[in-house]
Amino acid sequence: MKTEFSLAQLADPDIAEADKILRACVHCGFCTATCPTYVLLGDELDSPRGRIYLIKEMLEKNRPPTQEVVKHIDRCLSCLACMTTCPSGVNYMHLVDQARARIEKDYTRPLTERALRAVLAWVLPRPGLFRLSMMLARLGRPLAALLPGSEVGSVSPTLSRRIKAMLALAPRSLPAPGAAGGRVFPPLGPRRGRVALLQGCAQQVLAPRINQAAINVLTRHGIEVVLVKDEQCCGALTHHLGRDGDALARARANISVWLKEAEQDGLDAILVTTSGCGTVIKDYGFMLREDRDFAGPAAKVSALAKDITEYLSGIDLRRQLQQHGDIVVAYHSACSLQHGQKITQAPKELLSKNGFVVKDVPESHLCCGSAGTYNILQPDIASRLRDRKVANIATVKPDMIAAGNIGCMVQIAGGTSVPVVHTIELLDWATGGPRPGLS
Ligand code: SF4
Numbered sequence: 530m531k532t533e534f535s536l537a538q539l540a541d542p543d544i545a546e547a548d549k550i551l552r553a554c555v556h557c558g559f560c561t562a563t564c565p566t567y568v569l570l571g572d573e574l575d576s577p578r579g580r581i582y583l584i585k586e587m588l589e590k591n592r593p594p595t596q597e598v599v600k601h602i603d604r605c606l607s608c609l610a611c612m613t614t615c616p617s618g619v620n621y622m623h624l625v626d627q628a629r630a631r632i633e634k635d636y637t638r639p640l641t642e643r644a645l646r647a648v649l650a651w652v653l654p655r656p657g658l659f660r661l662s663m664m665l666a667r668l669g670r671p672l673a674a675l676l677p678g679s680e681v682g683s684v685s686p687t688l689s690r691r692i693k694a695m696l697a698l699a700p701r702s703l704p705a706p707g708a709a710g711g712r713v714f715p716p717l718g719p720r721r722g723r724v725a726l727l728q729g730c731a732q733q734v735l736a737p738r739i740n741q742a743a744i745n746v747l748t749r750h751g752i753e754v755v756l757v758k759d760e761q762c763c764g765a766l767t768h769h770l771g772r773d774g775d776a777l778a779r780a781r782a783n784i785s786v787w788l789k790e791a792e793q794d795g796l797d798a799i800l801v802t803t804s805g806c807g808t809v810i811k812d813y814g815f816m817l818r819e820d821r822d823f824a825g826p827a828a829k830v831s832a833l834a835k836d837i838t839e840y841l842s843g844i845d846l847r848r849q850l851q852q853h854g855d856i857v858v859a860y861h862s863a864c865s866l867q868h869g870q871k872i873t874q875a876p877k878e879l880l881s882k883n884g885f886v887v888k889d890v891p892e893s894h895l896c897c898g899s900a901g902t903y904n905i906l907q908p909d910i911a912s913r914l915r916d917r918k919v920a921n922i923a924t925v926k927p928d929m930i931a932a933g934n935i936g937c938m939v940q941i942a943g944g945t946s947v948p949v950v951h952t953i954e955l956l957d958w959a960t961g962g963p964r965p966g967l968s
């Protein structure tokens with residue numbers, strides 16, 4: 530794609546990057562076929578190619594974002610299916626991230642929307658506040674029925690529709706908090722390695738059992754696990770809301786504490802059980818590439834970051850003799866894992882090797898609609914995608930559904946009675962831990 534940035538514009542490293550990405554696009558349109566919003570809405574402006582044109586216009590002409598641009602960028606899930614499909618290697622992720630940051634800086638949203646986004650950006654990365662908000666949401670759940678829904682086919686959600694979606698996502702009960710930062714879990718037997726485990730923010734409130742399962746599997750196989758003290762939310766949530774100042778501050782804080790830990794006691798890896806977070810941590814090196822003090826350390830952290838299944842693929846897991854061989858598991862491939870990190874086989878192979886009958890889900894490239902805060906901000910598109918995902922899952926008649934991302938787990942569980950568990954919970958069970966999905 531031909532671009533017409535001026536030399537002055539190209540002096541800005543972000544614009545130079547956008548220029549490089551835009552020039553790679555040959556506007557072939559292959560990406561449209563796998564884009565969930567294009568598949569649902571059929572509008573070219575809700576396809577990757579359409580959005581690329583909108584972003585090009587905005588950046589090239591240095592125009593403030595228009596309402597039209599914001600509408601179509603907001604509808605993008607950042608699922609990155611387009612990146613998997615693109616034959617030209619267009620880095621849509623870095624382009625849309627830049628567009629979101631520009632919108633956040635230069636576009637004034639209606640007051641109610643600004644307030645909602647500010648609340649999400651403040652509450653979600655803070656587990657204490659998130660826990661409190663979930664308790665309040667639980668009390669507010671009966672009110673959800675009184676709030677008006679959307680017209681059939683609506684893709685322009687009202688505030689009440691978004692609040693309704695938020696209340697619907699609140700769990701009926703909350704588990705007790707998991708282990709706190711600063712704890713070290715020694716290996717059972719001789720130490721073969723030492724890793725940090727990302728504590729996460731929403732996940733540690735909604736499902737601390739996931740990281741507990743990871744700790745069980747790792748320590749059982751000789752890996753010491755540390756929950757690094759003073760670690761923060763990875764910044765993914767605010768990054769996807771375009772609030773880069775907040776996201777980068779969190780990235781810098783995490784880099785500092787992780788590398789301090791690595792220097793003191795050594796770290797073979799920083800493990801992540803929430804693939805949405807893993808994708809962003811693996812991108813810290815890019816996000817901080819222009820930061821004189823943090824570019825090198827950020828690249829180091831990105832190289833250390835691994836999805837839990839990526840790491841466990843290098844370990845010979847000791848399967849316990851258990852009678853679970855006939856359990857059919859539908860493996861839901863989270864977008865951040867399959868498209869963001871290109872991890873497609875490792876989770877399925879680990880599950881198969883450990884005795885589960887693993888089934889691929891039809892249309893597995895299509896997002897379930899969770900996408901960070903998307904299911905709150907775009908609840909109607911999100912619920913259509915969830916229903917489509919759940920219907921596809923049902924065709925393989927699973928006993929359980931496994932996924933590697935808490936956002937997907939909550940989203941899919943909202944549409945099915947089949948237990949939805951994390952891949953690591955099944956691996957914990959297979960190697961001597963408790964059976965998941967019973968609580
Ligand atoms: S598939 Fe790639 S090159 Fe083709 S239009 Fe989409 S982004 Fe551009």
Ligand code: SF4
Pocket residue numbers: 563564565566567575576577580604605606607608609610611612621
């Ligand atoms: S990230 Fe997903 S929703 Fe956004 S343009 Fe690409 S395929 Fe479509």
